[in-house]
Amino acid sequence: MNKLILILFVVAIVGCSTNRYVLTDNNTDRKYLKEYINKLAKEGEISNKPLVVVDGLVYSYSYLKTEKLQINKADINKIEVLPKNNEKAIKTFGEKGRNGTLLISTNKVQEKVAKTISDGKMLYLIGDRPITQEELKTISPSDIDAIKVIKDRLEVSKYASDKYDCVVLITLKKKPEVIQEKASKAISDSKVLYLIGDRPITQEELKTIDPKDIDSINIIKDRLEVSKYASDKYDGVVIVTLKKKPEVK
Numbered sequence: 001m002n003k004l005i006l007i008l009f010v011v012a013i014v015g016c017s018t019n020r021y022v023l024t025d026n027n028t029d030r031k032y033l034k035e036y037i038n039k040l041a042k043e044g045e046i047s048n049k050p051l052v053v054v055d056g057l058v059y060s061y062s063y064l065k066t067e068k069l070q071i072n073k074a075d076i077n078k079i080e081v082l083p084k085n086n087e088k089a090i091k092t093f094g095e096k097g098r099n100g101t102l103l104i105s106t107n108k109v110q111e112k113v114a115k116t117i118s119d120g121k122m123l124y125l126i127g128d129r130p131i132t133q134e135e136l137k138t139i140s141p142s143d144i145d146a147i148k149v150i151k152d153r154l155e156v157s158k159y160a161s162d163k164y165d166c167v168v169l170i171t172l173k174k175k176p177e178v179i180q181e182k183a184s185k186a187i188s189d190s191k192v193l194y195l196i197g198d199r200p201i202t203q204e205e206l207k208t209i210d211p212k213d214i215d216s217i218n219i220i221k222d223r224l225e226v227s228k229y230a231s232d233k234y235d236g237v238v239i240v241t242l243k244k245k246p247e248v249k
Contacts, residue, residue, distance in 0.1 A: 019053065020064040029073040034103070035081070046100025051093055054104045055141040055161050075106045077137055105140040112230075123160045123167045139170070146171040186206045193230045193237045206240075215243040 002087045021034040033052075041048040054071060073247040080103040082089040089097030124131045148169040150156055159167045194201050218239040220226055 002107075003170070011208075016238075019068070023069060023072050025072045030104045032073045033076075033102075040081060040100070045081065046102075047084060050100040050102055051089070051104050052104065053093075056104055056110055058093065058096075061099070071104070071106060075102055075108075077107050078105045078140060079103070080105075080140060100216065103140060107137070108141065121164050123125065123164045125159065125167060125172065126170050126172060139172075143172050144170060145173045191236075192236050193234045195229065195239045196242060197236060197239075201240075209240070213242050214240060216241045 021037055023030045024035055025032070037046070037048065037050060040046045040050075051061070052059040052064070052069065054069065059067070082097065082101040082103065084100045085098055086101065089101040091097075093101060114191060124133070124136055125240075148171075150159070150167040150169065151165070156164060156167050188233075194203065194206055218241070220237040220239070226234060226237050234242070
């Protein structure tokens with residue numbers, strides 16, 4: 001009797017475990033994500049208990065013991081894998097991100113836009129840069145800060161010609177890499193000295209800075225000016241000025 005109870009217990013545990021990461025498809029596609037996770041786990045990139053984030057919603061291994069992912073294979077637009085012990089994952093999701101994280105973006109970004117707009121011609125903008133629908137599909141929802149839909153004719157005319165019925169303004173979240181990207185555009189494949197005030201910092205330290213804390217970025221390329229801050233081994237200097245924090249009285 002005790003042996004039977006033990007067998008039933010093991011079967012129940014295994015059954016619950018195998019249901020994790022199963023999609024809502026009614027065919028073999030339902031195991032698509034689970035098999036993908038098993039493959040990555042065998043390669044050592046993630047553990048077999050990764051965190052799954054769907055359009056910004058976090059699904060932990062323990063949560064998926066009783067709940068299921070409400071997506072099917074056709075919903076999945078892109079999967080970004082953050083490996084085990086990834087700094088970005090741990091910083092964003094805490095210890096749960098240590099086992100590896102799968103960032104899944106679905107086609108719901110476009111669905112959200114489509115629900116707000118009728119079958120008209122749309123102009124998509126990131127900042128002031130027009131993008132195509134194909135480019136829109138490549139954007140991870142987790143990277144989006146806000147979506148603003150403009151349908152008023154007068155407001156639309158400020159952004160586009162009469163051939164468009166509406167404008168979709170997409171604002172992306174700022175990333176720490178923006179400093180390096182700005183520097184790399186100004187200083188081609190060269191050695192760059194990064195400074196906060198007069199204190200040199202490494203690229204790793206640079207990545208930990210929250211863009212919201214940055215007041216200005218000054219890029220120096222002129223040889224004479226660079227020599228005031230660094231030796232000849234540097235081709236450019238990037239001076240990062242942080243915002244002053246209010247004093248606590």
